[in-house]
Amino acid sequence: MHDPPRILAVDDTPENLEILRMRLEANGYEVVTAADGEEGLAEARARKPDLILLDIMMPRLDGISVVRMLKQDVSLRSIPVILVTAKADTRDVVEGLDAGGDDYLTKPFEHRALLARVRSMLRQKALHDTVESQAHSLEDQAAQLAAWNRSLEQTVAEQVAEIERMSRLRRFLSAEVADLIVAAGNGDGLLESHRREVTVVFCDLRGFTAFAETAEPEEVMTVLGEYHCCLGEQITRHGGTLERFVGDGLLVVFNDPLPCADHTERAVSMAAAMRDAIDEHSERWRKRDYFLGFGIGIARGHATIGQIGFDQRSDYAVIGTVPNHAARLCEEAKSGQILVSQRVLGIVEPLVESAPVGELTLKGFRRPMLAYEIVRWLG
Template structure:
């Protein structure tokens, strides 16, 4: 709706147009006039009035033909039309209403009747405009909702990928930064890798019932998972009873080796409680850990339907081989690891170990306990 409402008056009699113009303008309406049906159609298309007063009997294009053409035009059909006719032309009124007219007014104009019909038609136009505006807004909302839902689906997929590897708080931080996919692309970085598994698990799995094996694995994974989340490690993979945790990727942290060693010590203490319960169930299971520090190539590997986060390099193998050598409750670490945390731990040199896949013996150390920084 225009403000003030715009009314188009179409009549081939100048006196009638003048009467309409004066009465309507006196009541605050904007009035535009046309002398015949063709001119009226043109001005309707150009000016999009809020209401049309249309005389039926006109040269060139009569009012009934004009209203029919107005209602066939999608851009004009919502404009209400009041047909103007003489009292005796009831057949014209019926035909005009059938053609699409919304109301009629007889000549000579009765002032109050004219204003009442104009107000009534303008209320209808305002209601139509409100509904049309709401429909457009609803359509925009639907498009926005569809886009939002699509973005949320993508975000959920990204969250799912990240939370397969990362503690929830780390995954949330990466997603909030908006660079989760970038951080999982292949790159090179120095990391600390923790490899841990159960001593005696193979023999246990060969003799125990499958349900019991899965129950023990569930308890074991839940126990260690709490510590991985607590120290904000990145879970690289499960390998049966083996678990690989990475620190300093995808989010860098300056104290990554400290975190790794502290987590390993906490894991050992947490597993002690389970070990006692397992012994009562006649499951002889120990727990060993190996930790190494070094550079690796890191990123997502796999294909469209299945992808994993992987740490590729000798540092992973080093941690795995140290874990193989570890006795129950023993934490074996590389020389670079002990060098990074020497003042924070009680450690013992265990000598040089011949590790599978390494050409020369590698020095190793046992972390007896975590001391921490002096207060």
């Protein structure tokens, strides 16, 4: 709606147009005039009035034809039309209303009747404009809501992907390290196959097989839970990466996926802390008539590292002689012993009290390997 409302008066008689203009302007309306149907149609398209007063009997293009053309135009069909006729023939009125006219006046018309019909039609136009505006607003809101939904779906998908990445990483790493990797945005890349020098720690319980054969399953699971919880604290504290559980055995990697310059020192320090922690548990286990020992092997060298498996199941793995070397040293270790390779001792010798063990013939290795016992971590 315009303010003031805009009314288009179309009549081929100048005197009638002047009377309409004067009466309507006197009541605060803006009035646009046209002298025939073609001019009226052009003015309607150009000025978009709020109401049209349209004479039926006009040359060139009569009022009924103009109504039909107005109602066929999507941009004009909502404008109400009052048909003005000098005829009293009902057929003209019916034909005009059927063509799309909204009301009619018969000449000569009374001033108050004219204004009453004008007000009525303008109320309908205002209501239509309000409904149309609300419809457009709802369309805009629906489009905005759809955009928000798309954005939300994308955000959720990204968060789900991040949770999946975090889940994969937290299987091997402490929560703090996993958070750091995900925040850096390279979690998946760090799990791709690559080669790196690492320090590997392998540890297991002594006498566990005999214990598992005689103890109740519930007792076995209780001991394993206590054992894993005890070692897990030390792995997290020293920044190690848990590569796998093998029954009572654990394989821990240092320097991957996050590199650290002092990875061998961390590994040996962790091993000493593990031994001390398990010693405390051993006392409690002996009181429950469980006689279990604990041994550790540590080796250093290059290995191939990355994610292995298939879509439904995958693991992080360290492949090469280094994990085998650590596992074989662990097999040779007596209860309470930490055995390390010559390369490991060469790195940590100033930080530990050690003792030579001599050459050991290890399964899977063609020549004997020098080994050393870590008696005490000096730090």
